[in-house]
Amino acid sequence: xxxxxxxxxxxxxxxxxxxxxxxxxxxxxxxxxxxxxxxxxxxxxxxxxxxxxxxxxxxxxxxxxxxxxxxxxxxxxxxxxxxxxxxxxxxxxxxxxxxxxxxxxxxxxxxxxxxxxxxxxxxxxxxxxxxxxxxxxxxxxxxxxxxxxxxxxxxxxxxxxxxxxxxxxxxxxxxxxxxxxxxxxxxxxxxxxxxxxxxxxxxxxxxxxxxxxxxxxxxxxxxxxxxxxxxxxxxxxxxxxxxxxxxxxxxxxxxxxxxxxx
DNA sequence: TGATATGTTTTACT
DNA sequence: CAGTAAAACATATC
Numbered sequence: 579x580x581x582x583x584x585x586x587x588x589x590x591x592x593x594x595x596x597x598x599x600x601x602x603x604x605x606x607x608x609x610x611x612x613x614x615x616x617x618x619x620x621x622x623x624x625x626x627x628x629x630x631x632x633x634x635x636x637x638x639x640x641x642x643x644x645x646x647x648x649x650x651x652x653x654x655x656x657x658x659x660x661x662x663x664x665x666x667x668x669x670x671x672x673x674x675x676x677x678x679x680x681x682x683x684x685x686x687x688x689x690x691x692x693x694x695x696x697x698x699x700x701x702x703x704x705x706x707x708x709x710x711x712x713x714x715x716x717x718x719x720x721x722x723x724x725x726x727x728x729x730x731x732x733x734x735x736x737x738x739x740x741x742x743x744x745x746x747x748x749x750x751x752x753x754x755x756x757x758x759x760x761x762x763x764x765x766x767x768x769x770x771x772x773x774x775x776x777x778x779x780x781x782x783x784x785x786x787x788x789x790x791x792x793x794x795x796x797x798x799x800x801x802x803x804x805x806x807x808x809x810x811x812x813x814x815x816x817x818x819x820x821x822x823x824x825x826x827x828x829x830x831x832x833x834x835x836x837x838x839x840x
Numbered sequence: 841t842g843a844t845a846t847g848t849t850t851t852a853c854t
Numbered sequence: 855c856a857g858t859a860a861a862a863c864a865t866a867t868c
Contacts, residue, residue, distance in 0.1 A: 612864095651848085652846090653846090688865065689847095689866070691865090693848095729857075747847085825859090826860075
């Protein structure tokens with residue numbers, strides 16, 4: 579479930595359970611189209627340890643103390659799982675990092691849209707990707723500039739990783755739902771107050787999901803995430819949850835309390 | 841069986 | 855350049 583909060587929960591698993599352990603080797607899943615580190619790149623990591631982690635938007639990085647970084651993107655369906663030798667390895671494991679002792683880190687990816695690769699410099703990588711600022715660290719002015727000054731649908735702007743990094747389909751819907759903004763409202767049609775409200779909603783929602791370690795069952799019952807189905811009752815106003823395409827993505831929303839005025 | 845899916849990238853067109 | 859749209863990637867699930 580990989581947007582910014584889910585990616586951060588995955589990063590934290592590395593930070594909490596996999597640092598300062600010597601890498602002994604790797605296990606590869608079946609040969610697939612998933613982009614994984616080459617044998618030479620894996621060899622570079624053997625004998626080293628991860629000593630730090632970073633995240634920018636949906637991109638996760640695990641750094642060796644004085645060498646390359648392992649970069650992980652979870653794609654559409656990827657996840658990370660930490661376990662110990664002797665436990666059942668997870669399904670769809672494409673790459674398993676074997677640490678000395680029993681600790682293991684598995685990169686799972688059922689739909690194979692994720693990527694793992696070795697990079698030398700995180701900031702250079704972010705710049706080369708053209709990623710905007712991390713959505714959780716973005717200031718008011720930068721957010722207002724990115725969202726309020728574009729004619730694009732506000733939902734599409736939120737999803738544009740070059741405007742800001744980390745917001746995906748689920749949490750963009752959640753933020754617009756909370757703010758009462760119709761997903762296809764043009765950015766330029768929102769007033770300053772609505773843009774500021776949306777900024778708070780994006781950061782509050784994703785911050786909350788991170789605080790709950792991306793466990794959706796711990797999120798409030800009236801959040802859209804629990805009612806994301808065409809025809810469901812809107813828990814906030816009694817309307818009917820409806821879906822429509824906005825910018826090529828499915829936008830779940832409540833047409834009764836989400837309007838073009840915000 | 842067919843529709844749909846949490847993401848990114850590329851290509852084409854306006 | 856800004857924006858839109860669609861397709862492709864490979865597979866699972868409803």
